[in-house]
Amino acid sequence: MSAIAQPVGDAATEVETSSLTDGFHLLIDALKLNGVETIYNVPGIPITDLGRYAQAQGLRVLSFRHEQHAGYAAAAAGFLTKKPGICMTVSAPGFLNGLTALAHATTNCWPMILISGSSEREIVDLQRGDYEEMDQLAIARPHCKAAYRILHAEDIGLGVARAIRAALSGRPGGVYLDIPGALLGQVMDAVEGEKSLIKVVEPNPASYPGPDAVTRAVDVLKSAKKPLIIIGKGAAYAQCDDKIRQLVETLGFPYLPMSMAKGLLPDTHPQCASAARSLVLKESDCVFLIGARLNWLLSHGQGKGWGEKGAKKFVQIDIEPIEMDSNQPIAAPLIGDIESCATALLDAIGSDWQKPSEEWTGAVRSKVETNVAKMAPRLKNNNSPMDYQGSLGVIKEAIAENPDVVLVNEGANALDQCRSIVDIHKPRKRLDVGTWGIMGIGMGSAVAAAVETGNQVLAVEGDSAFGFCGMEVETICRYKLPVCIVVMNNNGIYRGDGTNWGGGDDPSTTVFVKDSRYDLMMQAFGGVGVTVDNPDALRQAVKEAFASGQPTLINAVIAEDAGKESGNIGNLNPSSVVAQARYPQAKKI
Numbered sequence: 003m004s005a006i007a008q009p010v011g012d013a014a015t016e017v018e019t020s021s022l023t024d025g026f027h028l029l030i031d032a033l034k035l036n037g038v039e040t041i042y043n044v045p046g047i048p049i050t051d052l053g054r055y056a057q058a059q060g061l062r063v064l065s066f067r068h069e070q071h072a073g074y075a076a077a078a079a080g081f082l083t084k085k086p087g088i089c090m091t092v093s094a095p096g097f098l099n100g101l102t103a104l105a106h107a108t109t110n111c112w113p114m115i116l117i118s119g120s121s122e123r124e125i126v127d128l129q130r131g132d133y134e135e136m137d138q139l140a141i142a143r144p145h146c147k148a149a150y151r152i153l154h155a156e157d158i159g160l161g162v163a164r165a166i167r168a169a170l171s172g173r174p175g176g177v178y179l180d181i182p183g184a185l186l187g188q189v190m191d192a193v194e195g196e197k198s199l200i201k202v203v204e205p206n207p208a209s210y211p212g213p214d215a216v217t218r219a220v221d222v223l224k225s226a227k228k229p230l231i232i233i234g235k236g237a238a239y240a241q242c243d244d245k246i247r248q249l250v251e252t253l254g255f256p257y258l259p260m261s262m263a264k265g266l267l268p269d270t271h272p273q274c275a276s277a278a279r280s281l282v283l284k285e286s287d288c289v290f291l292i293g294a295r296l297n298w299l300l301s302h303g304q305g306k307g308w309g310e311k312g313a314k315k316f317v318q319i320d321i322e323p324i325e326m327d328s329n330q331p332i333a334a335p336l337i338g339d340i341e342s343c344a345t346a347l348l349d350a351i352g353s354d355w356q357k358p359s360e361e362w363t364g365a366v367r368s369k370v371e372t373n374v375a376k377m378a379p380r381l382k383n384n385n386s387p388m389d390y391q392g393s394l395g396v397i398k399e400a401i402a403e404n405p406d407v408v409l410v411n412e413g414a415n416a417l418d419q420c421r422s423i424v425d426i427h428k429p430r431k432r433l434d435v436g437t438w439g440i441m442g443i444g445m446g447s448a449v450a451a452a453v454e455t456g457n458q459v460l461a462v463e464g465d466s467a468f469g470f471c472g473m474e475v476e477t478i479c480r481y482k483l484p485v486c487i488v489v490m491n492n493n494g495i496y497r498g499d500g501t502n503w504g505g506g507d508d509p510s511t512t513v514f515v516k517d518s519r520y521d522l523m524m525q526a527f528g529g530v531g532v533t534v535d536n537p538d539a540l541r542q543a544v545k546e547a548f549a550s551g552q553p554t555l556i557n558a559v560i561a562e563d564a565g566k567e568s569g570n571i572g573n574l575n576p577s578s579v580v581a582q583a584r585y586p587q588a589k590k591i
């Protein structure tokens with residue numbers, strides 16, 4: 003700085019600051035007081051210094067290349083830790099980039115707080131065209147569980163406390179906290195400031211089902227001849243793994259884990275019915291939902307796959323009362339947290355519980371064994387280029403040998419095939435696209451998994467899915483995280499062999515540059531990058547990545563025609579007789 007620009011006498015030296023605090027430090031202190039240890043952020047005005055000061059005050063502050071991935075990391079952290087994941091962004095564009103992740107956290111019922119800097123209220127509200135002007139609070143509100151703005155330094159403690167309680171209590175979700183830049187620079191007496199902070203007492207209190215509800219549920223479960231349990235990611239989030247296992251094993255029902263509930267009980271458990279999914283969904287006469295919603299992922303509990311209409315009774319544990327009857331009538335709702343509900347049920351059923359008949363459980367078991375045996379040889383193929391079975395067979399072995407590895411997974415075929423082929427053996431070891439089926443959660447989730455658990459991470463990524471978040475490989479290298487990414491490279495979205503139906507020179511809308519070298523992206527930032535085109539080579543590369551713990555990207559060459567349109571959910575694509583008649587090619591997909 004030039005001598006002329008330097009003020010005569012630094013203001014800070016003239017004011018005695020030791021008895022003062024400011025908005026920056028009150029915010030950091032409020033977060034620390036409530037157990038926050040990590041912030042996922044992208045710096046810029048007005049929060050650059052906030053990140054620096056937070057780092058100086060002992061918080062771990064991880065900077066991303068794009069807010070969406072910082073947000074996905076915070077969302078995943080919320081799921082993994084049962085504490086709100088914190089994402090911090092700049093105003094307007096940064097805020098909007100982070101908002102997708104906040105909406106994603108809310109949709110998935112995960113606690114997250116998006117803290118965004120914002121511009122001057124007086125100018126924004128008169129729409130005078132401030133730097134990055136936007137009414138962020140109003141825009142955030144419909145996309146999250148609660149949204150708050152703090153205007154005065156003495157209210158920071160209160161604002162943070164409200165945000166934490168809103169994120170965690172009842173059904174967890176995303177909270178928006180609006181921080182006008184001017185707030186951070188406000189100064190107040192340090193003692194008064196400290197007194198203004200609030201440590202939230204029991205942000206997530208137990209909530210117990212009533213005794214009548216428990217008796218009703220036991221009666222319905224007892225009367226079932228062919229019962230089924232469906233365990234959802236709410237149960238994984240609840241972190242009462244032993245209690246859930248005890249409940250499932252005491253009841254003796256076959257169970258289906260939803261995607262992110264895999265591993266709550268090991269997928270190899272004798273009651274696991276994943277490989278007999280169609281049979282149990284169709285034939286069961288009673289379905290007991292534990293932290294799972296009857297949303298699109300379960301066809302709303304209706305349709306051919308669910309057997310005869312009205313033939314099933316539903317029992318449901320959920321913390322959110324209005325979830326009940328949202329798709330099917332719930333004969334026995336249990337409103338409460340899963341641990342309290344499971345405890346109450348176990349107490350009520352006592353020690354003389356009659357498990358379901360061998361006729362039912364044996365039929366399910368034998369279907370599972372037949373299907374698993376049918377699949378086994380396909381998972382051992384050594385085809386080059388690889389198909390999904392051969393490549394994911396290798397991943398299945400790698401996870402079985404290293405059950406503490408956190409598997410992150412996104413894509414279409416790369417997702418659906420991995421979910422069904424790769425067994426998970428421990429709770430909360432699988433992070434994926436969640437309720438919305440979002441492409442691009444991979445790298446943010448991988449960073450959060452590595453940071454929050456300290457474990458090795460394996461991210462199985464469709465090449466398209468990876469493209470949504472690939473720049474974050476630099477973040478992974480910068481923080482030297484033990485993340486191994488396998489890009490399932492089939493040259494495109496669903497398949498790599500699409501053609502332009504108009505016959506022009508442009509490639510099809512669903513294909514990418516052929517034989518792309520995603521491994522070089524990792525090399526660019528000092529990580530390990532390799533290309534493999536057969537399962538033996540993939541096995542070796544994964545082994546080396548786990549042994550070294552180095553950021554690694556394995557570009558796995560998958561046959562262009564190995565995948566299906568939209569993976570397992572092609573039926574959700576709209577179609578019309580007109581379009582089918584006009585494009586005969588459509589039938590071949």
Ligand code: ADP
Nearest residue numbers: 173234235236240260293294295320321339340
């Ligand atoms: P999945 O996609 O795995 O089927 P969902 O996200 O649809 O799971 O459902 C999770 C459900 O779990 C939500 O309805 C949510 O309200 C509920 N939930 C979350 N945490 C708890 C908890 N601690 N106790 C009870 N229910 C919970």
Ligand code: TPW
Nearest residue numbers: 413414415416439441464465466467495496
């Ligand atoms: C934010 C739509 C669903 S699946 C997918 C897209 C673009 C990519 C599938 O190709 P990928 O996997 O990843 O190469 P594979 O193995 O089948 O080839 N934008 C967002 N989310 C979604 N879900 C989409 C678009 C989509």
Ligand code: MG
Nearest residue numbers: 465466494495
């Ligand atoms: Mg692909």
